[in-house]
Amino acid sequence: MIAGVQRLPLAVRRDSRGAILPILRADRPPFRSFGEVYVSLVHPGQVKGWNRHRRVTCNLACVAGRARFLLFDDRDGGTGRLDEQWLGPADYALLVVPPGLWMSFGAVGAEDALVVNCASEPHDPEEVERRALDDPAMPRGWPAP
């Protein structure tokens, strides 16, 4: 895994009425600060990215559907490394993405993917860099295999 990225398994608590899907608590690691929580919905086959945060750590959980994340580390100027993570309720986990990494993610399968992001700072457009999925400087990773 790319340095600084964490995948932390989370336990879904199910009962006859439904389930509780925990995401992040202020009194336990990996929490550092709370800036904003929002949901990113992705339609089947669609992809968001590439985005890179300058300062923000993203704490990501996929609570419906199935999402594929690609993380690209070009911080050493050429020794880029590509990691892939699949998230969803079936193998429920928190994905912690530190600032400085390129991220893209898409919904795989027939359902919309719902990704909760609990970000360490409120959204600031000046803090996010964007590149097209087909930017020649970026790895080829989409569509999903």
Next chain:
Amino acid sequence: MIAGVQRLPLAVRRDSRGAILPILRADRPPFRSFGEVYVSLVHPGQVKGWNRHRRVTCNLACVAGRARFLLFDDRDGGTGRLDEQWLGPADYALLVVPPGLWMSFGAVGAEDALVVNCASEPHDPEEVERRALDDPAMPRGWPAP
């Protein structure tokens, strides 16, 4: 509406890939503190509650399906008041429920409801009181009409 409860409309930002559903930001009202974020999934026809928090404010958004919330205020000892709120992506909003109110909620319609709760403190079972849906001291409100 019951004193202290707020329903704040939120704008869903849709595009061809999906949508962004904002929930809560640390730099804007009604934010006060961050304790925990989790998702409560409710199957169609199922109901969770009654619960009453002694200290925690719940910031609630329904990001999939449709949820019906009942809030019951018995704080004045007999002059109880019952409020009903419907939440879902179609009329997307943040429901702020202060401590001291009884709350129950269920999924209405054919889909699971997904309710994000951004709570002002981490979960503490000692802080939550529970009563059965058919407790004679509580209002009759379920099943949904």
